[in-house]
Amino acid sequence: MPRPGTARPPRWPTGCASGGPATAWLSVDRADRDEHRWWSSLLVSLLECPAVPPGAALHRVAAQANGRETEAREGFLAGLVEALEELPEPVRLVVDDVHEIVGHPAQRALRDLVRHPVHGLTVVLASRLDPPIGLDRLRLDGRLGEIRADRLAFRTADAVRFFEAASVPLREDEAASLVERTEGWVAALRLVALSLESASDRSAVVADFTGDDRSVADYLVDEVLGTLDEPERRVLEAACLCPTVPLDLARAVAGGDETVDVLEHLETRTGMVTAVDRRRETYHAHELLRSHVLARLRRSHSERLRTMQQRAAAWFENHDDPAQAVRFAAAAGDVAGTSSLIRARGAELVAAGRFAELGEAAHLLRTRKATIPAVLALGALEDGGPDRAEVLLAGSDATDPAGVVARSMVQARRALVDTGPADTRQTCSVLVLPDPPGEVALRALALAGRANLHARTSPQEAGADAEAALALARARDWPWVELQAHTALAVVHSHVDRLATAVVHAQTVLDLAAGHRWQHTAGPAEALVVLAMSDAVGCRPEQALADVAAAETLEPAHGEHRTVLAAVRGVAEYDSGRLREGWQLLRAARIQALAKDLDARGVAFAALLEQQAALGLGRVREAQEVAGAVADKLEGTGDHAVLRARQRWAATRDPRARRTLGPALDGSRPCSSPLTEIDARVLDAEIALAAGQHPLVRRRLHEAARYADQRAVVRPLVVASPAVHDHLERHRGSFGELDPLVDRVLSIVHERSPEAAPPLTRREREVLELLPTEQSVDEIAETLAVSPNTVKTHQRGVYHKLGASGRRDAVRRARRAGLLTHGGPNPSDLTRVE
Secondary structure, three states, rough: OOOOOOOOOOOOOOHHHHHOOEEEEEEHHHHHHHHHHHHHHHHHHHHOOOOOOOOHHHHHHHHHOOOOOHHHHHHHHHHHHHHHHOOOOOEEEEEOHHHHHHOOOOHHHHHHHHHOOOOOOEEOOOOOOOOOOOHHHHHOOOOOOOOOOHHHHOOOHHHHHHHHHHHOOOOHHHHHHHHHHHHOOOHHHHHHHHHHHOOOHHHHHHHHHHOOHHHOOOOOOHHEEEEEEEEHHHHHHHHOOOOOOHHHHHHHHHHHHHHHHHHHHHHHHHOOOEEEEOOOOOOEEHHHHHHHHHHHHHHHHHHHHHHHHHHHHHHHHHHHOHHHHHHHHHHHHOEEEEEHHHHHHHHHHHHHOOHHHHHHHHHHHHHOOOOOHHHHHHHHHHHHOOHHHHHHHOOOOOOHHHHHHHHHHHHHHHHHHHHOOHHHHHHHHHOOOOOOOOHHHHHHHHOOOOHHHOOOOOOOHHHHHHHHHHHHHHOOHHHHHHHHHHHHHHHHHHHOOOOHHHHHHHHHHHHHHHOOOOOOHHHHHHHHHHHHHHHOOOOHHHHHHHHHHHOOOOOOOOOOOOHHHHHHHHHHHHHHHHHHHHHHHHHHHHHHHOOOOOHHHHHHHHHHHHHHHHHHHHOOHHHHHHHHHHHHHHHHOHHHHHHHHHHHHHHHOOOOOHHHHHHHHHHHOOOOOHHHHHHHHHHHHHHHHHHHHHHHHHHHHHHHHHHHHHOOOOOOHHHHOOHHHHHHHHHOOOHHHHHHHHHHHHHHHHHHHHOOOOOOHHHHHHHHHHOOOOOOHHHHHHHHHOOOHHHHHHHHHHHHOOOOOOOOHHHHHHOOOOOOOOOOHHHOOOOOOO
């Protein structure tokens, strides 16, 4: 296969070979730069086209061209246009490698050809650059269609198909990597494919492929570098320092006045260097060319490269771009320059999240055993953790003002991850420094850091710190501080029961992390925990499981994360229909929460969900264990009152369970979260419904629906008893502005019902609710204030409608049909004679 860029025989694209007008193809090379030779080659290509019959006038025009009569230009052009007009069918003329004639006499001939519209002739020009042949006029006349390089470049999917067709299939990630490094250049991908054909380790070929690869290097030397003189090479080297290079930077690095002319010449002659803006103030060198040029400089001209990098560092510093200044100073091995930049602008770089540049600076200073500015430890803390930060602090200057902030943040972060928020308050008290000129970035970092460390223990103070940090970040375009502030606000709002607002902040954290490739940092882990809890209590179990899976791939930013995620996974599994697995996970999460001494909020979250799951499975004994196990932690709280009341109601169906529930309803015992507050009202409504207290039922369900709507916590309503759901269904449309929420709750309930529930009478439902308990027929009759024979009659009706063979079977079938969600033992625990 000829190397890309050289003259080649016609290659008939699928569109030319299989349909459309007949095609004439001219592959231009350097010999066609002469105008007479150009016309001769063009006419030969046209005469070979099947659309040109033997007697066509075009043959006579070709004979004139061979006799060098093209010097009489006007007459020759008129004859050519006339001959083309006379062709019996349309012709497509493809002229490939047009860039070869730019700047030569043949360019004028091409301009003359396209200037005259010829009926039935379509001219297709393929070129690395726009030939100066009046394209603007053609656009204005509506005669020009364009397919630019970005549309010709391969995307990942194209590359995957290409390598499969070449019998060297690659994984999608491998193809994506090559597309990124080749910028989708098909010729380069073809060279890769050729290398892969004989490779024993294809993954190594893919990983190592750069512009310094032998096949690509040969092409670049022959087609680009070999055509340049020394001054031009200097300008090209300057253009390769960055993916995009401002014209002024190229001029400063190359050190010559001819930079503009050389860059324009490189664009015209090579197509590998292109202007990226209409004013031609910024240029881009193809990634393969960049990697090749830089590799050659590192191997053969290291001192020249170092000088270029130092010039670039100075230019970026003068143009207020400290990140690039540090990058080039560190690359040049300039210890003094790098240290000076970090001391002056390091806090800004941390605030902006420029961790790569900070890491390069830290590596250089540690390697050269230089004193390390303490601000580098702040960067390492966010992008590596406390261990890496402490290593840098050990080599820092003890008098460095940033060291106070860095040391306290490292200590607090370690305490937070290892133990919990209670141990961070004293450590964090020195974080916020005075605000002298030049310390704004350090102050913003300290505010955001303190906000995250206090978000759970002092949410009001943390919220104020986070808002202050966010204002500073937005005013100065510091995305890392912005992410940190949104992280703190997500946690703060989730702990003060504004879950919808917390979700907005959490999603912003994930968006910022994805946009800046910060997914591995602490912020996304916090955000995913907030989203997982929101999805769990919002009855979105599949999304909650996805949140948990994503969060578990990250290092926990807080000591309680693993336990909370375990509880969320448990409730999501349970709500997805995997009841036993979900209950077991919740049980383990509650045990872990107690063992790790989580705060009352975390323990109550796991305990409430575990008890509901245990009762839903009919595991009365296990449910009884929950309230006892958490008594020491939750004694005196509304959460414990709800746990005890639900257990009593499930076991006895005694309305006096409301007395136990009372403190959670009247506020005399505080509830740790909206989950408990709503749960208490739903449970009270269920008890009141059984007692026939319908006005109270309506009031409690209105309260529960209002809280659920305000706090975005609908799960207590979704997992309520069938009797409560029946009440909601019967009164659907009477909840006013809360009707949409009630509709959503009932929609979720219906979606989760594995089979249609049989129509039971009110009295049959009352009997069914008591079947999972250990009460005898006589006891059920006493509870319902009816005779034992009436109970037996309704019991037989329930068995018949459920198709059950007995009491245990009826309970099983009722649970599968969604008629029972709580209460009573497992059917296997029923031992009374039926």
